[in-house]
Amino acid sequence: MITLITIRDKLDTLFAVVEKYLKLETRFKIQFLMKFVSPIINTLIPFFMFGVIFSINSNYAIGSWTSTNYILFSLIAFIIHFSRDILKSYNLEFQREKFWKTLPATLIAPVSPYFWLLSILITQFFLVLIPITFIIIIIYILFPIEIWIFLLFLGIYILILIIFSGFGLIIATFSISSENISKLFLTIWTITFWLSCVSFPLEIFPELIQFIIKLNPFYYFFDLLRIIWWVGIDSTEALIYITPTHIIITLCFAISMPIIGVYLFNRIYKKFGIKGY
Amino acid sequence: MKEKIIETYNLTKVYQLKGKSKVIALNKINLSIDNGEIFGLLGPNGAGKTTLISILATLIQPTSGYATIFGENILKSPNKIRKRISLMLGNDLIYYRITGYDNLKYFCKLYKVKNYNEKIWDLAKKFEIADWLNEYVEYYSQGMKLRVALLRALLTEPDVLFLDEPILGLDPKAVKYTINFLKGLDKTIFVTSHQMNFIKQFCDRIGFINKGELIHVDSFINFSKILSNKIKIKIEIKENIDDLIKELNSQSFIHEVISNDDGIIVKIKDLNNYPMLMKLVGNYSIRKVQEIEDTLEDIFIKLAK
Numbered sequence: 001m002i003t004l005i006t007i008r009d010k011l012d013t014l015f016a017v018v019e020k021y022l023k024l025e026t027r028f029k030i031q032f033l034m035k036f037v038s039p040i041i042n043t044l045i046p047f048f049m050f051g052v053i054f055s056i057n058s059n060y061a062i063g064s065w066t067s068t069n070y071i072l073f074s075l076i077a078f079i080i081h082f083s084r085d086i087l088k089s090y091n092l093e094f095q096r097e098k099f100w101k102t103l104p105a106t107l108i109a110p111v112s113p114y115f116w117l118l119s120i121l122i123t124q125f126f127l128v129l130i131p132i133t134f135i136i137i138i139i140y141i142l143f144p145i146e147i148w149i150f151l152l153f154l155g156i157y158i159l160i161l162i163i164f165s166g167f168g169l170i171i172a173t174f175s176i177s178s179e180n181i182s183k184l185f186l187t188i189w190t191i192t193f194w195l196s197c198v199s200f201p202l203e204i205f206p207e208l209i210q211f212i213i214k215l216n217p218f219y220y221f222f223d224l225l226r227i228i229w230w231v232g233i234d235s236t237e238a239l240i241y242i243t244p245t246h247i248i249i250t251l252c253f254a255i256s257m258p259i260i261g262v263y264l265f266n267r268i269y270k271k272f273g274i275k276g277y
Numbered sequence: 278m279k280e281k282i283i284e285t286y287n288l289t290k291v292y293q294l295k296g297k298s299k300v301i302a303l304n305k306i307n308l309s310i311d312n313g314e315i316f317g318l319l320g321p322n323g324a325g326k327t328t329l330i331s332i333l334a335t336l337i338q339p340t341s342g343y344a345t346i347f348g349e350n351i352l353k354s355p356n357k358i359r360k361r362i363s364l365m366l367g368n369d370l371i372y373y374r375i376t377g378y379d380n381l382k383y384f385c386k387l388y389k390v391k392n393y394n395e396k397i398w399d400l401a402k403k404f405e406i407a408d409w410l411n412e413y414v415e416y417y418s419q420g421m422k423l424r425v426a427l428l429r430a431l432l433t434e435p436d437v438l439f440l441d442e443p444i445l446g447l448d449p450k451a452v453k454y455t456i457n458f459l460k461g462l463d464k465t466i467f468v469t470s471h472q473m474n475f476i477k478q479f480c481d482r483i484g485f486i487n488k489g490e491l492i493h494v495d496s497f498i499n500f501s502k503i504l505s506n507k508i509k510i511k512i513e514i515k516e517n518i519d520d521l522i523k524e525l526n527s528q529s530f531i532h533e534v535i536s537n538d539d540g541i542i543v544k545i546k547d548l549n550n551y552p553m554l555m556k557l558v559g560n561y562s563i564r565k566v567q568e569i570e571d572t573l574e575d576i577f578i579k580l581a582k
Contacts, residue, residue: 016386105370109387110360
C-alpha cells in the first residue's frame with residue numbers, strides 16, 4: 001500500500017541520485033557553464049541575421065515570420081537549444097557509469113532502474129531550469145498571452161521533453177550494447193535537429209530541402225511549440241498554420257518514444273543478467 | 278547446527294566469446310556457507326572468483342544451476358537478497374569524480390541507512406581516512422580508494438558481505454586492522470583473493486578454485502595439514518652449488534631438492550631434521566637460509582594430485 005512514508009522514502013531515493021548527478025555535472029564549473037555557450041550562439045546568429053533583413057524592409061515576411069514575431073521565433077529556438085542536451089543525457093550517464101565501472105553498484109542497489117532513469121532526466125532539467133525560466137519570462141513580458149494558452153504551451157514543451165528523453169534512452173541503450181550504433185544514432189540526431197527549422201524558418205530553404213524537412217518529425221514538434229504561443233497573440237493568423245499533422249505526430253512520438261526507449265532499456269538491462277526491481 | 282546462509286547448486290556460468298568459442302567460467306559449483314562464517318575463495322587470475330561472487334551478489338545470472346541466500350533463490354527473489362547484502366569489487370563501484378564523503382552519503386541514502394553522517398565519520402576515523410573524506414576520490418592513493426570502497430560496503434549494514442580482493446594495495450598495518458575489524462563484525466563474509474596469507478589469517482574455511490572448478494573446500498586447519506606435511510627451506514648459496522645439491526640428494530631426511538635461479542629449495546620431512554640440514558649447509562658459504570611457504574601454484578599441484 002502506498003503511504004506518505006513510502007512516497008517520502010521514494011522521493012528521498014530519487015533525490016539522492018539526482019544530487020549525485022548534479023555534483024558530477026557541476027564538478028567542473030567552467031566546463032558546465034560552457035554548455036550554455038553553444039545554445040546562445042546558435043540562437044543569436046539567426047536572430048541578428050533576421051534583424052538585418054527586417055531592418056532593411058520591415059514589411060518583408062519569411063513565411064509566417066515577420067519583423068514583429070521573429071523575436072518570438074528566436075526566443076523559442078533558444079528554449080529548444082537549451083533543452084536539446086536532455087536527449088544526450090542518458091547516453092552520457094550510461095557511458096560514464098560503464099567506463100567508471102560504477103554501473104553494478106547502481107544496478108544492485110535496492111532501487112528501481114526506472115528511478116535511475118527518472119533521476120537522470122530530473123538532473124538535466126534542473127540544470128537548464130534557470131535559463132529556460134528566464135527566457136520564458138522574457139517571452140511572456142514581450143508577448144503576453146492568456147494563461148490557458150501559456151499552459152498549453154508548457155504542455156507541448158513537456159511533450160517535447162518526453163520525446164527527447166525517449167529518443168535519448170533509445171540511443172543510450174545502444175551505447176551500452178553497441179557503441180557503433182549509438183554514434184550512428186547521434187549523427188542522425190544532429191542532422192535531424194538541424195533540419196528541423198529550429199533556428200531558421202522553413203521558407204528560407206530551397207524547395208527540395210523544404211520537402212525533406214517536412215518528413216522530419218522534429219520540425220512539427222518545434223513548429224507546434226512556436227505556433228501555440230503565437231495563437232495567444234494572433235489566433236486568426238496563427239491557427240492557419242496548425243495542421244492535424246502537427247498534433248498527431250507530436251502526440252504519437254510523445255507516446256511511442258518513451259515506450260520504445262523503456263522496452264530497449266529492459267532488454268539491455270536483462271543482458272546484464274540483472275533481474276528484478 | 279548452524280543455519281546455512283549461502284548455498285549453491287550446480288552453479289555454472291558459460292561465457293560466449295566472439296565466434297563460436299565458449300569459456301566455462303564456473304563449472305557445477307556446489308557450496309554451502311554457514312551463518313557467521315568467513316569463507317575465503319582462493320584462486321589465480323581468471324579462475325572464476327569474481328564471476329562466482331557477482332552471481333551470488335545478484336549482479337549476473339548463472340547459465341545453469343542456482344544459489345540461495347537466506348533461503349531465497351537468487352534468480353527468483355533478487356530484490357529481497359539485495360537489501361541484505363553488500364558487494365565490494367576491489368576499487369570499483371565508487372565514483373572518482375565526487376568526494377569520498379559524497380560517495381558514502383549517496384550509498385547510505387540508497388540503502389536507507391539511518392544516522393549515516395555519524396556512521397560515516399566514525400568508520401572513516403577507524404580506517405584512518407577521515408582527513409581525506411572531503412577530497413575528490415580521484416586524488417586518493419590505491420589503498421585509500423580501497424578503504425572507501427570497503428566503507429561503502431560496510432555502511433549499508435548488510436547481513437552478508439561479498440568482498441572481492443578487499444586488501445589489494447593495502448599496507449600490512451591496514452591489512453591487519455581490516456582483518457581484525459571484519460572479524461569483529463560477526464557477519465557472514467564471502468571473500469575472494471589470490472593472496473594466500475590474507476585468506477589464511479582471515480577465513481574459517483577456504484575454497485580453492487581454478488579454471489571454474491572448485492577443487493577443494495576445507496577448514497584452514499585441514500588445509501594446514503596439506504600445506505605443512507613437508508617443510509620448505511630456501512637456501513641462497515654463493516658458490517659450489519652443484520656440490521651442495523649432490524650432498525643434499527644423498528641424505529635420507531631430505532625429501533626433495535629443487536634448484537632455481539635464486540638458489541636451492543629443499544623439502545625436509547620433519548622439523549626435527551632442521552638442525553641436521555643446518556649442520557650440512559654450514560660447510561658451505563651460505564648467503565641466506567629461510568623457511569618458505571607453499572605458493573598458490575604449489576597448493577594447486579598438491580590438490581590436483
